Amino acid sequence: SDAELDARIRAAKATLGDRAVILGHFYQRDEVIQYADFVGDSFQLANAALTKPDAEAIIFCGVHFMAETADILSTPEQAVILPNLAAGCSMADMADEDSVEECWEQLEEIFGTEPDESGRVPVIPVTYMNSSAALKAFCGRNGGIVCTSSNAKVVLEWAFERGQRVLFFPDQHLGRNTAKALGVPLEQMPMWNPRKEFGGNDEQTLMDSRVILWHGFCSVHKRFNVGQIEKARQDFPGVKVIVHPECPMEVVDAADSAGSTDFIKKAIAAATEPTTFAIGTEINMVNRLAAENPQHTIFCLDPVICPCSTMYRIHPGYLAWVLEELVQGRIVNRITVDDAVQDNAKIALERMLAAKP
Numbered sequence: 001s002d003a004e005l006d007a008r009i010r011a012a013k014a015t016l017g018d019r020a021v022i023l024g025h026f027y028q029r030d031e032v033i034q035y036a037d038f039v040g041d042s043f044q045l046a047n048a049a050l051t052k053p054d055a056e057a058i059i060f061c062g063v064h065f066m067a068e069t070a071d072i073l074s075t076p077e078q079a080v081i082l083p084n085l086a087a088g089c090s091m092a093d094m095a096d097e098d099s100v101e102e103c104w105e106q107l108e109e110i111f112g113t114e115p116d117e118s119g120r121v122p123v124i125p126v127t128y129m130n131s132s133a134a135l136k137a138f139c140g141r142n143g144g145i146v147c148t149s150s151n152a153k154v155v156l157e158w159a160f161e162r163g164q165r166v167l168f169f170p171d172q173h174l175g176r177n178t179a180k181a182l183g184v185p186l187e188q189m190p191m192w193n194p195r196k197e198f199g200g201n202d203e204q205t206l207m208d209s210r211v212i213l214w215h216g217f218c219s220v221h222k223r224f225n226v227g228q229i230e231k232a233r234q235d236f237p238g239v240k241v242i243v244h245p246e247c248p249m250e251v252v253d254a255a256d257s258a259g260s261t262d263f264i265k266k267a268i269a270a271a272t273e274p275t276t277f278a279i280g281t282e283i284n285m286v287n288r289l290a291a292e293n294p295q296h297t298i299f300c301l302d303p304v305i306c307p308c309s310t311m312y313r314i315h316p317g318y319l320a321w322v323l324e325e326l327v328q329g330r331i332v333n334r335i336t337v338d339d340a341v342q343d344n345a346k347i348a349l350e351r352m353l354a355a356k357p
């Protein structure tokens, strides 16, 4: 029963004390979040993994790529545990290393590898945090960098200083929305189709490009549309619409603002008057924001409940199991990134952590 599970988790946590730290992403269900020592967006959670070097174990209540990142950034002695190994991210799975390598080879054929007169290389690869460690390593060894939705603008600026153009993967929407906000015209953002020669683009289009987009997307954020925003504005005059930048461009354009999960949280916290907010992001987070801010009216733009099905795979039952195993001195569901991959991925992650505005 829920009460039994609750007692088991609390007892194991109390026995472990500082030996284990539990991190929870905003999209986790409340039944899990209540046990987290730290809750945040993917950037904050990557930082949190760095700040607990004394904990033997980091229990990551989130998805696989986040746990991989924590393993890369934590000390080699620390074990990162993903309570359910089936908690992946469908967007991260949309860019595999072989396809990206193949794309890279074709781009090298077209552009060569020599810098221009101002020292900028032809292409800088930028991977969204929502990607495998192998792709972060690819960026590390090819002069590239990682970004999250909270620092994508700063990271793209970093890349434009060093490169004539950017190859951005896996999320086309974050890439497009961020580049657009930086003034890049749409015709300079061709999409790469890995199944076609030159990504299905003619050479001139690629030559003129500033950002080459991968075809990935988030199945949760893809559901939001402009019609929902129009309806919210009709039903609630004065409503503030805030969406995540993984939403399609038209949705971001029609919203009042767009930003990472932490941005959304802070935007609500900053409202001093009772306000109605329509939010375009995962439902567990929206419901929690609504409960935490009873002075405001907060609802999800999508009337059909839309949890991230993989985030939802972290159930308190799994949390109880991994914690109790730890109490017994056993580490289960450990996420380990290969040493060679770690080294290069760390380079790309450290570039991101250093790329402050």
Ligand code: 13P
Residues within 6 Å of the ligand: 040, 041, 042, 043, 130, 148, 149, 150, 218, 246, 259, 260, 261, 262
């Ligand atoms: P944040 O970086 O905003 O936490 O987003 C992570 C994510 O997976 C959004 O779908």
Ligand code: SF4
Residues within 6 Å of the ligand: 063, 088, 089, 090, 091, 092, 130, 218, 219, 220, 221, 246, 282, 308, 309, 310, 311
């Ligand atoms: Fe991946 Fe989308 Fe879930 Fe975020 S919400 S973890 S991008 S599937």
